[in-house]
Amino acid sequence: MAHTELLRFIPCTRCTLEPQVAAHADAMFVVLGDPAIYEYENEPPQSLEGLRERFAELESRRSPNGREGWFNWVIRLPSSELAGYVQATVYPDGRAAIAYELASAHWGRGLGSEAVAAMLGELATMHGVHSVSAVLKQPNRRSMRLLQRLGFVLASPARHAEREVERDEYLMERRIDAA
Numbered sequence: 001m002a003h004t005e006l007l008r009f010i011p012c013t014r015c016t017l018e019p020q021v022a023a024h025a026d027a028m029f030v031v032l033g034d035p036a037i038y039e040y041e042n043e044p045p046q047s048l049e050g051l052r053e054r055f056a057e058l059e060s061r062r063s064p065n066g067r068e069g070w071f072n073w074v075i076r077l078p079s080s081e082l083a084g085y086v087q088a089t090v091y092p093d094g095r096a097a098i099a100y101e102l103a104s105a106h107w108g109r110g111l112g113s114e115a116v117a118a119m120l121g122e123l124a125t126m127h128g129v130h131s132v133s134a135v136l137k138q139p140n141r142r143s144m145r146l147l148q149r150l151g152f153v154l155a156s157p158a159r160h161a162e163r164e165v166e167r168d169e170y171l172m173e174r175r176i177d178a179a
Contacts, residue, residue, distance in 0.1 A: 017073035025052035027082045036104035040137035087118045124176045
């Protein structure tokens with residue numbers, strides 16, 4: 001896997017992606033406390049200390065076995081406010097699984113699409129990623145539209161079975177090329 005141990009700051013038109021560190025936990029605890037984020041799955045962090053510990057673990061940028069890259073960025077607005085995060089698990093064969101969360105105050109403005117697109121470009125050019133996937137709950141039309149705008153397509157039933165995707169989820173996939 002072609003990657004660097006350190007992540008770069010990624011400038012976007014309306015935000016900057018900053019490598020996520022434990023120091024972001026305080027501001028992200030507020031962002032991740034938005035109940036609208038959890039309409040379809042998951043739950044907010046249980047405590048600020050727990051979130052801080054998780055972010056500290058992720059600063060290694062590697063899975064415990066060293067085989068996967070764990071790349072996490074917070075989305076910083078020009079106002080200095082944090083709006084959410086984007087993240088990728090990068091596998092040795094050039095595949096990546098992505099996820100993202102954006103506070104509901106920033107939905108519907110294209111900020112999520114911009115941040116995910118910037119991350120995809122970084123994954124391709126700096127980390128050798130050529131194939132990306134995302135899993136989402138079927139009723140989550142907002143996330144489905146974001147992924148479709150970025151060129152993701154619904155995976156085949158065979159790929160859903162191969163990846164053991166839950167019955168109420170979709171697997172979306174996309175190939176990316178280095179610029």
